[in-house]
Amino acid sequence: MRRPVVEKLQQFVEKQPMSLHVPGHKNGYFGTLPKALRDSLPYDVTELTGLDDLHAAEGVIAEAQGLLANFYGASSSYFLVNGSTVGNLAMMLAATSPGDHVLVQRNAHKSVFHALELAHVTPIFITPEWDHRTETAAHVTLTGIQQAFAQFPTIRAVALTTPTYFGVASDLVEIVEFCHQQQVPVLVDEAHGAHFQGSDYFPLSALESGADVVVQSAHKSLPAMTMGSYMHYNSELVSQNRLEHALRMLQSSSPSYPIMASLDDARAYLASFTARDYHHLMDKRSLFLDSLQGLPGLDVVEVDDPLKLLVRIGQHAGHQVRDALEKQGVYVELAHGQHVLWMLPLLKYGEDYRFAELRSRVKRACEALKSVRPQALPVVTAVTANQLTQLEVPLEVVERSKGEWISYTKAIGRTAKGAIIPYPPGIPLLVPGERFTVKTLVQLEECLMGKAAFQGEHRLAERQVYVLEETKK
Numbered sequence: 001m002r003r004p005v006v007e008k009l010q011q012f013v014e015k016q017p018m019s020l021h022v023p024g025h026k027n028g029y030f031g032t033l034p035k036a037l038r039d040s041l042p043y044d045v046t047e048l049t050g051l052d053d054l055h056a057a058e059g060v061i062a063e064a065q066g067l068l069a070n071f072y073g074a075s076s077s078y079f080l081v082n083g084s085t086v087g088n089l090a091m092m093l094a095a096t097s098p099g100d101h102v103l104v105q106r107n108a109h110k111s112v113f114h115a116l117e118l119a120h121v122t123p124i125f126i127t128p129e130w131d132h133r134t135e136t137a138a139h140v141t142l143t144g145i146q147q148a149f150a151q152f153p154t155i156r157a158v159a160l161t162t163p164t165y166f167g168v169a170s171d172l173v174e175i176v177e178f179c180h181q182q183q184v185p186v187l188v189d190e191a192h193g194a195h196f197q198g199s200d201y202f203p204l205s206a207l208e209s210g211a212d213v214v215v216q217s218a219h220k221s222l223p224a225m226t227m228g229s230y231m232h233y234n235s236e237l238v239s240q241n242r243l244e245h246a247l248r249m250l251q252s253s254s255p256s257y258p259i260m261a262s263l264d265d266a267r268a269y270l271a272s273f274t275a276r277d278y279h280h281l282m283d284k285r286s287l288f289l290d291s292l293q294g295l296p297g298l299d300v301v302e303v304d305d306p307l308k309l310l311v312r313i314g315q316h317a318g319h320q321v322r323d324a325l326e327k328q329g330v331y332v333e334l335a336h337g338q339h340v341l342w343m344l345p346l347l348k349y350g351e352d353y354r355f356a357e358l359r360s361r362v363k364r365a366c367e368a369l370k371s372v373r374p375q376a377l378p379v380v381t382a383v384t385a386n387q388l389t390q391l392e393v394p395l396e397v398v399e400r401s402k403g404e405w406i407s408y409t410k411a412i413g414r415t416a417k418g419a420i421i422p423y424p425p426g427i428p429l430l431v432p433g434e435r436f437t438v439k440t441l442v443q444l445e446e447c448l449m450g451k452a453a454f455q456g457e458h459r460l461a462e463r464q465v466y467v468l469e470e471t472k473k
């Protein structure tokens with residue numbers, strides 16, 4: 001299978017060229033990095049003759065992006081070198097104008113909220129349905145979207161996320177059809193679903209469902225390097241010129257060739273994924289799951305995405321399970337409530353993944369946990385679906401207003417100036433302009449008890465949050 005960027009880079013490196021150009025490591029000649037890392041630096045080149053330019057692609061990068069679009073069934077596809085983060089920013093900037101109403105699934109990644117801020121739009125948040133298997137917020141429904149349009153006929157774009165971080169996928173076909181009838185584009189953050197295109201057995205992808213612009217973190221489920229993502233465009237409602245302009249503004253003018261090569265390689269890997277590969281993957285996965293049966297206290301929740309497993313060990317909190325596994329040298333994607341999330345590799349026929357070794361380590365962790373007292377966690381609060389909310393205070397007002405630090409126990413009724421983002425998964429508990437409610441406080445307590453890490457603007461170690469100063473009456 002052709003891999004234009006990989007092939008061209010390889011030819012270039014084999015010529016043992018001498019560098020009188022950036023980057024300063026001169027093909028790895030200078031620097032004190034560990035040898036294995038330094039050895040890869042000859043591939044870390046720049047826009048040299050024959051290597052094309054991501055921002056004005058007409059050679060090997062254009063060819064590779066063409067193969068990508070062809071495989072995913074998009075009219076155009078783009079390599080992203082700053083993750084799905086930059087894709088979420090670019091598609092929002094391209095599809096909206098300042099002041100527009102945008103309908104946004106509330107359990108979106110923080111990059112979607114940053115996109116709303118950058119685009120100066122007015123978000124209308126919609127709560128998704130609760131998924132009882134995983135005890136997480138999942139997807140919005142067609143009814144919810146229709147109600148939102150009935151209440152806000154001025155919605156100009158819809159931003160959805162599927163699958164969720166926890167591998168719950170949704171069918172977008174009817175939602176996209178409905179939005180298109182309203183002449184409104186659907187932007188989909190499919191960061192966790194780049195592999196769905198690889199097999200009819202995987203859930204239906206957002207592009208197959210007719211979405212206008214889709215971003216995918218190739219680095220999450222495909223064998224691509226961190227930060228390597230794809231953006232696909234298939235729209236009569238979003239301007240392609242604006243999308244490309246946004247990407248030119250937001251991405252580095254020196255995009256990484258190793259990342260682009262890995263994106264080219266990952267596309268070829270997925271495009272050659274066959275039904276035989278799928279059955280092999282599922283056989284290996286079943287054998288692994290069978291081998292885990294009988295390990296003391298271990299329970300597995302399977303979700304729509306076969307690469308994700310939610311694992312629970314006895315009554316232990318997720319962070320206790322994570323710590324026990326880490327002591328055995330096993331690192332999980334995240335700990336959440338009572339679970340840890342495992343991500344399996346997209347195996348192909350003939351490939352294996354040290355499952356026997358993994359099982360032995362998991363067994364040792366289960367045994368070690370027997371002598372650890374389980375930390376009791378509160379029952380997780382389910383969200384109520386189809387609730388529409390707006391920011392209490394518009395973002396531009398939040399930006400120019402003064403803030404103050406207060407104890408979070410006194411924050412109910414106050415408006416957030418700083419975001420509180422449990423990370424991972426990176427879905428904000430509260431964004432600037434939203435009001436602290438009793439529910440926010442309960443969810444925050446749940447996260448703190450679950451030993452979540454946080455991003456955003458907060459001092460949670462001192463139990464403080466950043467809110468708008470109260471105006472004196």
Ligand SMILES: Cc1ncc(COP(=O)(O)O)c(C=O)c1O
Binds near residue numbers: 082108165191192217
């Ligand atoms: C749903 C979702 N969207 C977007 C992102 C951002 O992706 P990236 O890390 O590729 O920038 C993430 C990252 O975890 C995510 O979970």
